[in-house]
Structure formats: C-alpha cells, structure tokens
Amino acid sequence: MTSKAICIVLGGGQGSRLSPLTATRSKPAVPIAGKYRLVDIPISNCLHSGIDRIYVLTQFNSASLNKHIKNTYHFSSFSEAFVDILAAEQTPSSVAWFQGTADAVRQSLHHLAVHEFEYVLILSGDQLYQMDFAEMIEAHIKADADISIATIPVHVNDVPGFGILKTDEANLVTSFIEKPKSGFENWVSEVSPQMQAEGRVYLASMGIYIFNRKLLYDLLQGNDRTDFGKEIIPQSIETHKVISYQYEGYWTDIGTIPSFFDANLGLTDDIPLFNLFDKHPIYTRARMLPPSKMSGTHVDKVIIADGCIINASHITRSIIGIRSRIGFETIVENCYVMGNDNYQTLEQIEESHQSKAPIMGIGDRCHIKNAIIDKNSFIGDDVQINCGEKLENGDYGSYVVQDGIVIVKKRAVIPNGTII
Template sequence: MYAMDDIGRNTLAMVLAGGKGERLSPLTLRHAKPELPFGGKYKIIDFVLSNLFNSGIKRVYILTQYRACSLNQHIWDSWGKWTGLGEFYVPISPETSSESEAWFQGTADAILQYQRFVESADTDYVAVFGGDHIYKMDIRQMIYAHRMNRADITIASLEMPAEEARRFGVFSVDDDNWVTAFTEKPSRPETIPGRDTCFSSMGNYIFSTSKLIDVLREGKKRFADLDFGKHVIPLMLERGDKVLAYNFNDNLIPGMKTGERGYWRDVGTIESYYEANMDLVHVSPQLNLYNYKWPILTNQGNYPPAKTVFDDDDRRGMNIDSYVCGGCITSGGIVRRSILGPLCKINSYSLVEDSILFDNVTIGRNARIRKAIIDENMVIANGEEIGYDADADRQKGYTVTDSGIVVVARKG
C-alpha cells in the first residue's frame, strides 16, 4: 500500500490555466484570470499550486495560454525555485512552446496537445486541476480514494443544495458514489441517494495514466474541441469505465477549522471575486490564510513593511479591518474593510472603504473611494470620488456592476 508521500511522488499534475475569464472583464483585458490578485499578495493560481505543493506533488506542468507572458513570469519567479532534483513547476503554452502547437480547443484538448509529457513522466496517476478557483485541499486523499476504489477517473465533487447545483454540471451517483450519469446545468438536478443535496463538478480530476491516454486518443477522433465535462466524462460512462465521485467535504487538511470544511469559490464574476476577497477582512473569515500548517505560497517580493504615517486629529493614517501588504504607506488617510496590494499609497485626508486595490495604486489627497476594485499602477487624482455616484462613474469610463461595484481598470 502506498504511503501518502509515495502517492504524491507517483503523480504528475497538469494545471489548466489558459482561460480568458471573460465574465471578469475589464480586469481580464490585461490579465489572465489565474493571475488576478486575491487577498492582496496572492495570485488566484497560487491556491491550486500550493495545494499540490503541500500534498507532495511537485512534478507539475501549468498549461497557460491567454495573456500567458506575465503569468508564466510569476510561476518562474515563485514556483520554479522551490522544487528539488527531478521536481518542477513549469509553465507551458502554445505561444512559448518550442514546437508549433495550435491553441487549445477545449480543456481535454489542452492535455492531449502535451500528451508526450504525460507519457514520459512514468507515473501511475495524473491530476488534472483547474487554475482559477479558491480552496484548500489535500490532493493525496483524493488520489488515495481513487486507488483504493480502483477507479479509472475520480472527480472532485462539491456537495450543494439542488437549487444551487442548477448552475453546474451535476453527477448522478449510486450508494457508493460511482457516477451513473453526468448532466450540464440540469433544471432538476438528481440528488445524492438518501440526501437532499447534489454532487457538482469542481473541474478537478484524478486519472489512471494509461486510461487518460487511451480516452483522450479516442475522444479526439470524435470531438475537435475535446472537453472533459462535455465529452470525456460522458464518453467514459458510455464505455463502462469506472467513474468515481470524490466528496470534497470529506477532505481534511492539517489545522483546518470546522467552518472551513468544504470551502470552494469559483471567482468567475466581478461579484463573486469581490465577495470572496471581502470575506477575508471579517473577524473570522471562512477561508483561513493564517493556517501555517497548510500555507498558501507565493512570490513574497522584496518589500519593506507596511506603515502608517501621521497622528494628528484631522490627519491620521489608519488601517481598520483591512489586509495591507508590504510596501504600503497609509499617509494621513483612512482605510476601512479593504485589501491593499503591495506598494499602495493612501495620501492625506483620503478615505478608502470596502475596496480592493491591486499592486502599486496611489490614492490622491481628499479622494473618497467606496466599493471599488482598482487595477494595478492606477493613480487616483486628488479629490476624486469613486463609488458614490454610479452615473458619474460610468461617464468617467469605469465599469459599474448591478450590485454597485465600481471597476477602475487600465485602458489599452
């Protein structure tokens, strides 16, 4: 029987990080979705890579595509230096490959294009994970369930109420969690036997290596835009392959608090991205980033500590209920319930509330910012107001969502 560490060493991971994230526009006009900041200092992709690293899976290819250059640079700067002999975290994409691959036509097609890496890895298992979700997971436990059940594919499954499951792909399962059918966004989702909840796909898969190669080859003969959800899983069910649903609620990591179990966020819209970030500044957020037994890793940067400046009655630098990253200076302004990325500066008499500032944002004197997301390197003029008048914000060229979030993004 494999020990947990042996399972990690006997697994190759392929991380899908090539999506555009169109529903996050205009933030993704210049960034790939996995590269967007989360919690100030992290990138979204750091969560899946940290889960792999903490699980002892250190042979990892990251398949990038859209706006790949800066995302690749982040991976090289952060993850490339943390592996040892025979281990790697390597970004590969059509635009950077030494060969002339076509752009990925679907999630499974992306793996198929780099099948040679899978074949040469000499591992028993392949973990195919998405690069754009926020969660913590000991992936070894999922691989162990895959091995013990002798499954051909094991799918990470999120247990959720039926009314919520309509937005996702839903599995029908038997009493032992073997998948019998898969339906995309059903109007009446089938529940788990004996429960009033459903299993929805998290887009994370464990394959037995030989089975993955076999099914991708067969699938490509039938579908040009080969996709795991639309094509591969139904094909495997059609063939009679053993398809297992792994309940993410059963996954436990060291140091996990009770309320954190089952935490998973698809931050695919401005609203969901904003809400997941804002949850972090609560007194007891559901996602605990202070669990040092399962750290989220990233490129720290060589930044000085954050600091506040001035302590006069009408000019006091204060950060209240906020995440403030290294290199930030709150100079006589007030920050409440906000997240400041590295190197931000908040100038005197200004007010920032319920907002997310990316790297190197400067807020001018007497400015007032409320419920906003501000892109990196932006300079907000002295006296400017954002988040107080939606019509005025739109006239300035900002994006305002139905819920009143104002997105200030770089142009061009």
C-alpha cells in the same frame, strides 16, 4: 502515492466574465488577497499534498502568468520537482490553439510521456480552496477507480451553474449532466447530515479530476473530443468506473467580478472561510519589500500587504495590495486596492505635484466605496467613487461598472475632482 502522480493546471481561456481584470492578463494571473495570484492556490495545494511535478497550461494573455511562474517556483537541482509552463504551440500533429480543457491536455501529452507516473491530477487555475489531494488519490486507489471527480454539495439555486452528477451508495457516478436549467429535481445525492441541513443536496463537479495514466491517453488520443465536462466525463460513466470524491470545505470558482470581489473581501472577516493564516501557507513570489507604514489611519477589518505608504483617515473592510500609496484624509470602504508593480521616485512625485497630475496610487481627500482598483492606477485628489446613486453597468473608458462594483482599469488615470 502522491509520488506516482503528476499534475496539470489548466490556465483557462479568455476569461471575459472577469473583464476588465483579464484585459491584459489571464485569469490565473489575477492578483488576490493583495499579494498572491490565483494560480498560487492550486500549486500550493499540490505542494502541500506532496505533488511536486506540475505543468501549467497557458494560452491567452499568458505573459504575466509565465513571468510569475518563472520567478516564483524554484526547486533544488537534486530534486525532480518542477512547476513548468506549457504554452499552446504548433506541432506537426496540431496547428490550432487549445479548443477546450480536454484538447489542451491532449496537445500536452507528449510532454508528460517522458515522466514516470500512474495518475494525472487535473486542476483549474481560477478557484479558491484548500484541499489535500493526497487523500483524494488514496480514495481513488482504494476504490480501484478509473476516474475520480472532486465534488461539492450545492443548493438547488446553484445547480444551473455547474456540472451535476448523481452517485450510488458506493460513490460511483451513475449519471452526469452539464449545467441543467430544469428537470434536475431527482438528481439528489447522498450527502452528510450537515449538508442536508443546509439544503446542499446536489453534487457539483469542482473541475478537479484524477485519471489513470493509460486511460487518459486512451480517452484523448485518436478522437476530437475537446472538453472534459461536456464530453469526456459523461461518455466515460457508461464504460469506466468513475467515482465521486466529496469535499465539504470552502471552495469558490472565481468566474465573475461579483464572485471575485466577494471572495477577496471575505478574507477580511474575523474567521474567514478561506483562512490565509492556516498552517499550510500559500506560496507566491518572494518580494524584498519594506514593511508597510501608516500614519493617522483608522483601520477595521483590513488586510494590508507589504510595502504600503498609507495616510488615509479611514479604511474599512478592504484589502490593500503591495506598494499601495493612499493620501491624506482619504476614506476607503469595501474595496480591493491591488497596489502597484513599482514605486515612483520622489522626483517623479514632485513633477506630478507641479503639473497637478495624479501620482500612482490614491490621492488626498478621496472617498472610494465598493470598488476594485487595478494595479498601477493613478487616482487624483478629491475623487469620489461609488458614493452616490446606483451606477448603470457599462464600460466608461477608464473604469467599468458591474453589479454595483466599480472596477478602475489597470494603469487608468482618474483626474483630480472626478466623481464616479
């Protein structure tokens, strides 16, 4: 039945809670695991589920995301498969930017109209999970549903951060409330014994929806409702058959710096909750990079991407991204080093040495802890980051501190001997 479905991946808004990582890129374009982009996750889930007609809706800081999509997802000329960008555009019927999730889909409906499909799968571009959408579509059809919402059981402490819904014994959604702060104690839903044992008895919306084609057009056309979670879903429960598709696997919404940091470092665990070594690979841009090279480095629980040149003394529980260069006697602990977009030539490196300027990457005799090093950063020799007293939150020019995590900005230059 997946051949009857078409997918829309929502590119998201400004993503201010992930700043400064979103200062020059959209949330779905943020690098994860050293070599992927966040948008690769929903697209890969779709392709493994047999859904190969995918639109990615973009608006804010979309250039790098557009470039990634264009350079990554290519299909046979004899196939109807595609992953296409739909950027916010002015039309005779609309001259405004996307005003919300529902408005973004509304403004894109005329692009979908040229295709044959019965179901629309709507996804977020900034979540980490592995899910078979074919099973969700099958459950949607079997229940004769108008709308299906993917849900995940959450603990009471997590309730205020999600849209929470209540279901009956047939998984029919009977009520929905967006990010309740109190008064939700009677919203407990039927969950599996394992979820009950973990105290996860509230059903949260994952922001993953299936709509029947005609209904989606009816709900979006001729009105000014802008958001699925705040308007479309709550208002549809009274008039249409809305069911919950309960998912109990790993899922996280990459909405903040701490969640992004924890999700990435969690990939270094012996058996990570999100398994990069699963039988279903994550698709991303194919780069013709050399293998990584290490010399004299002790590593423990480390993911190292392609094309790195590493001479560090110790690296522990860290992710080292593509083309990273790390100098002699350097220690890296609990860090996500995103890597570089290109290599410096030997001549450029020699010029930097002559002028005592940092080269691209991390220099010699550095000690870096609990940090995110964004792409193309220049960190000099003898630099210490996060090795002393607890740092105050704030933007300090070339770096930002948030909840004990130091984020060195993209293309930042940290001079020799700097202590942060």
